[in-house]
Amino acid sequence: MTHRLMQLVLAAMMALVHVSATAAPLRIEITEGVVEPLPFALPVFVPESPQAAELAQQVSRVVAQDLIGTGLFREIPSDAHISRVSSFGAPVAFADWKAINAQALITGAVGTDGAGRLTVKFRAWDVFAGTELVPGQQFASSEDGWRRLAHKVADQVYSSLTGETPYFDSRVVFVSETGPKNKREKRLAIMDYDGSNVQYLTDSSAIVLAPRFSPSGDRVLYTSYASGFPRVHVLTVGDVRSRVLQSNEGVMSFAPRFSPDGRTVVYSLTQGSNTDIWAMDVASGATRRMTNSPAIETAPSYSPDGSQIVFESDRSGSQQLYIMSAAGGDARRISFGQSGRYGTPVWSPRGDLIAFTKQNAGRFHIGVMRTDGSEERLLTASFLDEGPSWAPNGRVLMFARETQGAQGASALYSVDVSGRNLKRVRTPAGGSDPSWGPLQ
Amino acid sequence: MKQITKAMMLVAVLGVAACTNADRFDNDFDAGAGAGTGVAVPGSADDPTSVAHFQQRVGDRVLFAVDQSNLSPEGQTVLAGQAAWLLRNSDYLAIIEGHADEQGTRQYNLALGARRANAVMEYLVAQGVPQSRLKFVSYGKERPIEICSQEACYAQNRRAVTIISAGLTG
Numbered sequence: 001m002t003h004r005l006m007q008l009v010l011a012a013m014m015a016l017v018h019v020s021a022t023a024a025p026l027r028i029e030i031t032e033g034v035v036e037p038l039p040f041a042l043p044v045f046v047p048e049s050p051q052a053a054e055l056a057q058q059v060s061r062v063v064a065q066d067l068i069g070t071g072l073f074r075e076i077p078s079d080a081h082i083s084r085v086s087s088f089g090a091p092v093a094f095a096d097w098k099a100i101n102a103q104a105l106i107t108g109a110v111g112t113d114g115a116g117r118l119t120v121k122f123r124a125w126d127v128f129a130g131t132e133l134v135p136g137q138q139f140a141s142s143e144d145g146w147r148r149l150a151h152k153v154a155d156q157v158y159s160s161l162t163g164e165t166p167y168f169d170s171r172v173v174f175v176s177e178t179g180p181k182n183k184r185e186k187r188l189a190i191m192d193y194d195g196s197n198v199q200y201l202t203d204s205s206a207i208v209l210a211p212r213f214s215p216s217g218d219r220v221l222y223t224s225y226a227s228g229f230p231r232v233h234v235l236t237v238g239d240v241r242s243r244v245l246q247s248n249e250g251v252m253s254f255a256p257r258f259s260p261d262g263r264t265v266v267y268s269l270t271q272g273s274n275t276d277i278w279a280m281d282v283a284s285g286a287t288r289r290m291t292n293s294p295a296i297e298t299a300p301s302y303s304p305d306g307s308q309i310v311f312e313s314d315r316s317g318s319q320q321l322y323i324m325s326a327a328g329g330d331a332r333r334i335s336f337g338q339s340g341r342y343g344t345p346v347w348s349p350r351g352d353l354i355a356f357t358k359q360n361a362g363r364f365h366i367g368v369m370r371t372d373g374s375e376e377r378l379l380t381a382s383f384l385d386e387g388p389s390w391a392p393n394g395r396v397l398m399f400a401r402e403t404q405g406a407q408g409a410s411a412l413y414s415v416d417v418s419g420r421n422l423k424r425v426r427t428p429a430g431g432s433d434p435s436w437g438p439l440q
Numbered sequence: 441m442k443q444i445t446k447a448m449m450l451v452a453v454l455g456v457a458a459c460t461n462a463d464r465f466d467n468d469f470d471a472g473a474g475a476g477t478g479v480a481v482p483g484s485a486d487d488p489t490s491v492a493h494f495q496q497r498v499g500d501r502v503l504f505a506v507d508q509s510n511l512s513p514e515g516q517t518v519l520a521g522q523a524a525w526l527l528r529n530s531d532y533l534a535i536i537e538g539h540a541d542e543q544g545t546r547q548y549n550l551a552l553g554a555r556r557a558n559a560v561m562e563y564l565v566a567q568g569v570p571q572s573r574l575k576f577v578s579y580g581k582e583r584p585i586e587i588c589s590q591e592a593c594y595a596q597n598r599r600a601v602t603i604i605s606a607g608l609t610g
Contacts, residue, residue, distance in 0.1 A: 180587060181542070181584055181587040182583070182584050182585060182586075182587050184582070207579075207582050209546060209550075209582070210546060210547065228577065229577050230550060230577070230578070250575065252550070252554060252577065252578060254547060254550055255547040255550075268547065268550075268551065270550075270551060270554045270578070272558050272562075273509065273554065273555045273558040273559065273562075275551035275554065296548060296551040296552065296555070298547040298548060298550075298551055299545075299547045299548075312545075312547075312548065314548075319545075319548055343544075343545035343547070343548050344545050344546075344547065357545050359543070359544070359545070362543075383589070384542065384543075386545055386546065387545070387546065402542070404589040405587075405588060405589045406587045406588055406589075408587070408589065433546070
């Protein structure tokens with residue numbers, strides 16, 4: 001049964017399963033644990049013409065890398081394979097794949113039509129059950145879209161094996177960084193989730209900070225010093241045009257984020273010594289004050305249903321996390337750690353967790369807590385970890401890690417919400433302030 | 441002669457104020473270096489009406505404690521000098537830049553730098569400098585001048601710097 005395979009992967013993802021003794025629905029808590037990744041085989045997809053041979057290699061590699069990169073799967077190297085797959089339609093010799101303990105088998109074929117059109121067919125098999133996990137499917141695009149096709153294939157396999165919604169076919173907007181700390185040059189850039197296909201959206205003539213994707217990925221909010229003062233801008237990804245969103249004379253605006261319906265932007269506005277959270281209706285430009293305290297209120301992030309906003313404030317005397325209604329007004333504090341400061345809260349797309357940056361005893365952590373502040377877990381620790389952003393399925397967080405000292409540089413990292421599988425996301429230059437966009 | 445002096449001063453001023461690239465955050469002030477003894481060379485640090493004088497003799501910056509924006513007694517002394525200079529040289533405007541060290545999250549540090557810059561601005565206004573001549577901006581932790589990851593550097597980075605710029609009146 002394929003059900004058995006999914007259970008294997010689920011066990012790998014959860015590592016520990018708590019069953020509530022009284023409540024009727026099974027409640028599963030994701031916790032940290034060491035697991036054995038599920039072994040799969042992915043023989044190079046069959047090229048349907050000699051011209052497709054190189055693309056078949058490339059597509060196969062990216063599919064395998066997507067799966068391996070989750071930390072949930074392990075690839076059995078091709079030199080251990082007994083069977084060769086010579087045609088997409090040929091029957092699968094399950095015994096040969098069982099013999100090398102491949103739990104899952106992914107087969108495929110890649111064709112080109114000579115006019116720049118690429119097609120990828122694929123299937124995934126539960127080897128020990130002898131059944132199809134993913135029935136034969138086909139994707140097509142232009143040849144230069146081959147990476148997206150590979151991510152789509154991997155997304156299908158990932159979903160069928162985990163029961164989770166996927167995230168490989170997604171993009172990340174971030175700040176590309178070059179130069180030493182005192183002369184750092186920053187540009188907005190956009191890339192595939194795995195660091196490929198980097199495109200720059202701005203030059204480095206003005207400091208740019210903290211880009212945030214719109215829910216559909218068509219726009220990016222960010223803060224730019226183009227006017228000499230930090231101001232919230234909005235950029236349309238399609239034509240790379242941007243405009244100032246909040247330009248009141250004599251004030252700074254920053255830390256913008258879209259509401260889940262993309263119609264409202266919440267952000268911070270500084271007037272005198274006071275920084276409060278405001279909301280703007282994007283269409284009309286009408287603004288509304290959301291907090292009214294003499295403290296610093298910033299880094300607002302909506303709940304996925306749009307009804308609440310989590311933000312940080314130092315109204316208690318130190319940076320802590322609070323939740324208020326999306327209409328603004330009273331807020332309740334949710335962070336009550338023994339010590340430390342909490343900032344940059346981000347609501348999970350699943351709604352159940354809030355990721356944050358915690359600063360404590362000279363170290364920085366990326367952590368998660370439930371929306372009532374309970375079950376705080378720190379996923380990372382370093383000299384400076386900052387600014388988590390959720391994968392569209394809420395399983396992985398991307399953040400920036402800055403290293404210490406005069407030679408210090410910033411790079412992007414990702415970590416599973418379980419705390420496992422911490423790894424660098426390779427970008428051509430340094431990186432910070434990642435914002436993970438939706439599944440395309 | 442007065443015209444020429446004023447023109448020279450403006451050149452010196454614009455050299456500081458019109459520059460918006462990152463080099464401005466370097467902490468070396470060479471303007472007026474090597475000025476001879478005796479008569480002050482206009483525009484040099486020995487010329488009390490010069491921007492170089494403001495930067496080097498009056499002091500263009502105050503420093504802050506970790507996560508604080510209140511002014512130290514030393515800071516208040518520097519700012520009293522800044523206010524007196526601005527009142528004597530009423531053709532000039534100023535932008536106060538607030539900064540934070542790297543030990544903090546980006547948005548919070550932007551707001552913290554604004555608190556620091558605003559504290560300076562309020563102090564100058566209380567000393568009689570018209571608010572219309574002053575603006576402030578925060579760079580948060582984006583523009584440190586010292587880049588070691590130790591308190592010796594952090595202390596220099598937690599600062600508010602008063603940048604003099606040319607005024608509108610002639």
